[in-house]
Amino acid sequence: MAAEATTETGRVQIVEVGPRDGLQNEDAVLSVAEKIELIDRAVAAGLRRIEAVSFVDPRRVPQMAGAEEVMAGVRREPGVSYIGLVLNRRGLDRALxxxxxxxxxxxxxxxEFSRRNQGRTVEEMLADCAGIAKAAHEAGTPLSVTVSTAFGCPFEGETPPERVVDIARRAADMGAVEIALADTIGVGVPRQVTDLVARVRAVAGTARLRCHFHNTRNTGYANALxxxxxxxxVLDSSIGGFGGCPFAPAATGNIATEDLLYLLxxxxxxxxxxERDVAMAGIWLGSRLDKEPPAMLGKAGGFPR
Incomplete structure (x- = not known):
């Protein structure tokens, strides 16, 4: 499988979310050692930003237990950045x-999604986020904000783009260095992506834009392009195409890193x-989860061979 095309038309940074979003909705719970091996495989394949852990209550999301142990065990290589998801100040303290x-x-x-997923209203989450942003800045740790259900909600239906824009503007005002638009349940289409990206860019200031897509309705790769x-x-993806949200009905996997790489x-x-190394990591992960990876590249192979 070719790792790169010969004629370069642009650059994209991949944020590998498999160790966090890829695992949080799976029935199997990987050991700390297996999580570290997944991360190591991602780094060996050339991925340089890894969403490695989530500092949430393991009683609610048992797949995310052992975050501290995972961070203690990963190899700290130059140029590799490990990201921790936090939802409150306690999570931030653990992450730091x-x-x-x-x-x-x-x-x-x-x-409604915010209440079910995080036990807070959107306004309450924004207030919490402001405190997290201030503390992260004081600690010298970059903060990104992901606007989830940006393209649609399983409980409220269509998400008004004006609401997404307002959250993004407030995140930028808090000092977020990056704002991610997440299609949490995989309902977005390319025209919607183009429109929302333009709207958010107008209020994001110096913050980078990132996108996070799920392939629930087979539009994830078109949306990424x-x-x-x-x-x-900057685009999120998950090794093997695993993932989903445990608090969103029928929210199936993220777009697969190896398939996204082939497309790009x-x-x-x-x-x-x-992409070959990532595809092999996807097959390995499937064996650990006792589940066939949704990704296609490991099955079909690259082209030209």
Whole structure:
């Protein structure tokens, strides 16, 4: 499998979310050692930003237990940044003590999803986020904000783009260095992506834009390409295509890192990641989860061979 296309038309940075979003909805719970091996495989393949852990209550999300142990066991290589998801100040304190390189806060765009997923309204989450942002800044740790259910909510239906824009503007005002638009349940389409990216870019200031897509309705890869063509240079994906949200009905996997790499590389986009190695990691992860990876590249192989 070719790792890169020969004619470069742009660059995209991949944020590997498999160790966090990829595992949180699976029945199998990986050991700390297996989580570390997954992360090590991602780094060996060339991925340089890894959402490695989530500092949430393991009683609610048992798949995310052992975050501190995982961070203590990963190899700290130059140029590799490990991200920890936090939802409150306690989570931030844990993340800072574990010496993550970045913290990410998820702020849903709809109240019902926010209450079910995080036990807070959107306004309450934004207030919490402001406190987290201040403390992260004082600690010298970069903060990103993910606007979840940005393209649609399983409980409230269509998400008004104005609501997403308002959250993004407030995140930028808090000092977020990156704002991610997340299609948590995989309902977005390319035209919606293009429109929302343009709206958010107008209020994001100096914050980078990132996009996070699920392939629930087979639009995730088209959406990723639309985001790239709209100027987004950072995309989330998950090794093997595993993932989903335990608090969102029928929210199936993230777009697969290996399949996204094939799409980007064949389109002339540079990523610096070896798609063959990622595909092998996806097969390995499937064996640990006792589940066939949704990703296609490990089955079909690359082209030309």
């Amino acid at each position: 003590a574990a010496e993550v390189d970045e913290v990410n806060v998820a702020v849903p765009a709809t109240d 639309a985001a790239h063509e709209s100027g987004v240079t 590389h064949r389109s002339g986009v540079h990523t610096g990641v070896n």
